[in-house]
Amino acid sequence: MTAKLDVDFVRSQFPAFSEPSLQGQAFFENAGGSYTCRQVIDRLHRFYTERKVQPYGRYAASAAGGAEMDEARARLAALMNVETDELSFGPSTSQNTYVLAQAFADTLSPGDAVIVTDQDHEANSGAWRRLENRGMEIREWRINPESGQLELDSLAAILDDKVKLVCFPHCSNVVGQENPVAQIAAMAHDVGAVTCCDGVSYAPHGLPDVGALGTDIYLFSSYKTYGPHQGIMVVRRALADRLVNQAHFFNADVRYKRLTPAGPDHAQIAACAGMADYIDAGPLPHCSAGMRTGCSRHCWTISAAATTPVFSAARNSAPRPDACPPSRCIRQSRLRRSRSRLPSMASWPARGISTPCGRSGRWAAIRMQVCCGSALCITPPTPRSSS
Numbered sequence: 001m002t003a004k005l006d007v008d009f010v011r012s013q014f015p016a017f018s019e020p021s022l023q024g025q026a027f028f029e030n031a032g033g034s035y036t037c038r039q040v041i042d043r044l045h046r047f048y049t050e051r052k053v054q055p056y057g058r059y060a061a062s063a064a065g066g067a068e069m070d071e072a073r074a075r076l077a078a079l080m081n082v083e084t085d086e087l088s089f090g091p092s093t094s095q096n097t098y099v100l101a102q103a104f105a106d107t108l109s110p111g112d113a114v115i116v117t118d119q120d121h122e123a124n125s126g127a128w129r130r131l132e133n134r135g136m137e138i139r140e141w142r143i144n145p146e147s148g149q150l151e152l153d154s155l156a157a158i159l160d161d162k163v164k165l166v167c168f169p170h171c172s173n174v175v176g177q178e179n180p181v182a183q184i185a186a187m188a189h190d191v192g193a194v195t196c197c198d199g200v201s202y203a204p205h206g207l208p209d210v211g212a213l214g215t216d217i218y219l220f221s222s223y224k225t226y227g228p229h230q231g232i233m234v235v236r237r238a239l240a241d242r243l244v245n246q247a248h249f250f251n252a253d254v255r256y257k258r259l260t261p262a263g264p265d266h267a268q269i270a271a272c273a274g275m276a277d278y279i280d281a282g283p284l285p286h287c288s289a290g291m292r293t294g295c296s297r298h299c300w301t302i303s304a305a306a307t308t309p310v311f312s313a314a315r316n317s318a319p320r321p322d323a324c325p326p327s328r329c330i331r332q333s334r335l336r337r338s339r340s341r342l343p344s345m346a347s348w349p350a351r352g353i354s355t356p357c358g359r360s361g362r363w364a365a366i367r368m369q370v371c372c373g374s375a376l377c378i379t380p381p382t383p384r385s386s387s
């Protein structure tokens with residue numbers, strides 16, 4: 001079956017597309033984030049005008065503010081198939097990993113090993129690498145330099161029972177590879193390790209079923225997923241209860257507060273419920289059943305393409321059947337050629353659109369916000385079970 005993306009509908013959900021001062025512009029801001037959907041903006045406005053008081057009190061404005069924060073956590077957790085108290089918010093994914101690293105440092109013992117990759121964004125790398133200063137051994141799972149891919153055999157070669165944590169990206173922001181999270185988690189669990197998966201580049205293409213993936217930690221950034229500037233963190237219960245509390249002592253018994261050292265941003269957390277509103281609105285006419293179906297995941301992917309695509313010609317020579325469709329990477333040397341393939345892009349300024357990525361600096365990932373001008377045709381996959 002081929003369905004047509006309702007581009008007008010998608011655009012109508014993002015006020016920026018009808019903002020006069022932004023007309024005729026296309027943004028090439030690598031990883032700069034997505035536009036914000038109307039539902040989030042409306043909720044943010046309502047919070048600041050009607051509910052901007054200390055939440056969870058007994059008077060109407062306070063109760064409504066607290067309830068909206070709870071709603072955001074509950075609805076996003078349900079979309080990701082995890083328990084509500086397993087999801088928490090922080091100022092950004094980088095800050096969430098920073099706090100997590102402190103919690104692991106207090107939990108691990110010198111000599112324990114942590115695996116990081118050279119395919120990750122610094123956010124899921126530096127904080128872990130610095131654990132070396134606390135006596136942990138850091139092992140690097142390296143990409144195949146020819147394909148840019150992380151290979152399971154290379155992981156197997158560095159996994160043993162000293163390893164307590166494996167950190168890796170769900171989808172690489174450098175090469176666009178979608179890593180097999182469930183397999184990686186199973187391999188880590190076999191040696192008694194837990195996993196921390198950076199989903200920042202993946203989530204804009206569809207919130208994953210974290211329950212099915214089996215990873216112990218899943219991170220993504222709501223400002224790249226049509227929401228406000230927050231980092232969203234799932235820590236599964238068994239792990240969350242083992243990690244040393246990083247919050248105020250009086251919050252130690254509240255699972256979703258244990259990894260939030262300061263007071264959270266009430267308004268932005270409440271506004272994150274608008275991300276769930278947008279998902280439920282369903283950019284394709286036949287997709288409204290929610291994010292747990294492959295069908296609506298595809299809607300999300302396509303709407304991601306309409307608001308924050310990563311463009312390029314594929315660089316990998318190896319076949320990549322599992323790569324996220326809008327995520328591609330090009331070599332800097334190919335940049336000019338690729339740009340010239342798109343007539344409407346040819347005259348756009350090159351300055352600022354390419355960023356050396358990874359340790360070698362040989363790669364350039366380009367992310368641009370385009371005004372999605374033409375209708376897209378897609379073939380929805382078979383819906384997943386919505387249980």
Ligand SMILES: Cc1ncc(COP(=O)(O)O)c(C=O)c1O
Pocket residue numbers: 031091092093094095121123124169172173198200201220221230231
């Ligand atoms: C793949 C990936 N992971 C993590 C981050 C860090 O996210 P944040 O800005 O929320 O710290 C980014 C930011 O661009 C990213 O692209």
